[in-house]
Amino acid sequence: MIEATGLRKVYGAKTAVDGISFTVQPGKVTGFLGPNGAGKSTTMRMIMGLDRPTSGDVIVNGKHYSQHKDPLHQVGALLDAKAVHTSRSAYNHLRAMAATHGIPNSRVEEVIEMTGLTAVAKKKAGGFSLGMGQRLGIANALLGDPQTLILDEPVNGLDPEGVQWVRNLARYLASQGKTIFISSHLMSEMAQTADHLIVIGRGKIIADTTVDALIESQSRKRTLVRTAETTRLTELLARDGVRVEQNERETLEVYGVEPLRIAELALDNRVLVYELTPLTSSLEEAYFQLTKDEVEYHSHITGGPAAPGGPLDGSPAGVGATSAATMEGIQS
Numbered sequence: 001m002i003e004a005t006g007l008r009k010v011y012g013a014k015t016a017v018d019g020i021s022f023t024v025q026p027g028k029v030t031g032f033l034g035p036n037g038a039g040k041s042t043t044m045r046m047i048m049g050l051d052r053p054t055s056g057d058v059i060v061n062g063k064h065y066s067q068h069k070d071p072l073h074q075v076g077a078l079l080d081a082k083a084v085h086t087s088r089s090a091y092n093h094l095r096a097m098a099a100t101h102g103i104p105n106s107r108v109e110e111v112i113e114m115t116g117l118t119a120v121a122k123k124k125a126g127g128f129s130l131g132m133g134q135r136l137g138i139a140n141a142l143l144g145d146p147q148t149l150i151l152d153e154p155v156n157g158l159d160p161e162g163v164q165w166v167r168n169l170a171r172y173l174a175s176q177g178k179t180i181f182i183s184s185h186l187m188s189e190m191a192q193t194a195d196h197l198i199v200i201g202r203g204k205i206i207a208d209t210t211v212d213a214l215i216e217s218q219s220r221k222r223t224l225v226r227t228a229e230t231t232r233l234t235e236l237l238a239r240d241g242v243r244v245e246q247n248e249r250e251t252l253e254v255y256g257v258e259p260l261r262i263a264e265l266a267l268d269n270r271v272l273v274y275e276l277t278p279l280t281s282s283l284e285e286a287y288f289q290l291t292k293d294e295v296e297y298h299s300h301i302t303g304g305p306a307a308p309g310g311p312l313d314g315s316p317a318g319v320g321a322t323s324a325a326t327m328e329g330i331q332s
């Protein structure tokens with residue numbers, strides 16, 4: 001379990017983490033989400049005792065990380081996949097780590113196999129691809145079979161098979177009662193992997209809830225309606241002040257009313273409707289909605305207007321950015 005209380009980190013004029021309190025429970029995968037620069041890595045570093053909080057406190061499995069006598073068995077972390085000796089092989093890197101913590105070589109072999117590194121284990125880590133480096137970082141984190149696993153962007157650079165592997169691993173370890181805390185920018189991935197989400201923006205917690213509850217709280221009620229009489233139904237709905245959009249022939253998207261109300265209106269006016277489907281938002285849409293005011297680093301494609309309601313319409317940093325993107329709000 002990870003317990004943070006009033007955790008705060010200030011770097012000069014910058015408040016990276018602004019007095020946050022949260023608990024990461026065992027037996028669950030908890031996703032840690034937030035825009036670039038929100039404070040995720042800083043929080044994870046403070047959990048691992050790599051950064052000292054300016055104020056507040058964070059303990060893991062009941063103690064400060066540095067107070068544990070068997071830290072690798074308590075907490076495994078992937079914080080920076082590049083933090084390995086580039087001239088050492090993956091095998092030797094893990095063996096050195098194991099030797100200094102009284103972990104047998106058989107466990108080294110085990111994590112190499114678990115992370116799919118067998119074929120490259122004797123090669124120098126410096127020549128590893130981003131994905132292989134991530135796998136080595138995860139192998140490192142798993143070495144002590146820790147009770148708590150902290151992974152900062154673990155699927156960064158992994159191929160689809162690797163992404164699925166991390167998902168299955170996280171879910172399996174959580175089912176074994178372990179505490180799993182994962183930061184990620186991949187919402188679709190988090191929707192499939194996490195039970196619980198902590199969302200941070202500009203150093204503050206803006207949501208601490210389940211995946212379903214987050215989607216529910218940020219979703220705008222929408223219904224897809226199919227009818228040959230789109231113009232007539234749009235007029236009828238507009239009389240009630242209902243917002244309607246038509247994106248395809250014979251298809252309307254109706255906002256803010258229950259499907260039953262649409263059906264009643266159509267029936268009363270003898271408009272034949274042949275589909276009525278409530279639409280739910282994806283986690284990605286819910287996340288963008290939630291964090292739209294918290295994004296510090298905006299990207300804009302220069303020379304073209306943003307599509308209304310599209311991903312560049314006042315929403316998230318990074319989405320759709322191209323080499324023509326201009327950055328603003330960059331902090332040094």
Ligand SMILES: Nc1ncnc2c1ncn2[C@@H]1O[C@H](COP(=O)(O)OP(=O)(O)OP(=O)(O)O)[C@@H](O)[C@H]1O
Pocket residue numbers: 011014015016034035036037038039040041042043331332
């Ligand atoms: N050592 C440091 N010195 C000064 N500022 C720092 C330092 N580390 C982080 N920051 C600043 O603190 C803020 C939070 O950074 P952090 O890396 O924790 O965010 P993040 O949520 O992990 O971002 P990303 O998703 O981009 O990895 C940023 O504005 C960052 O520039």
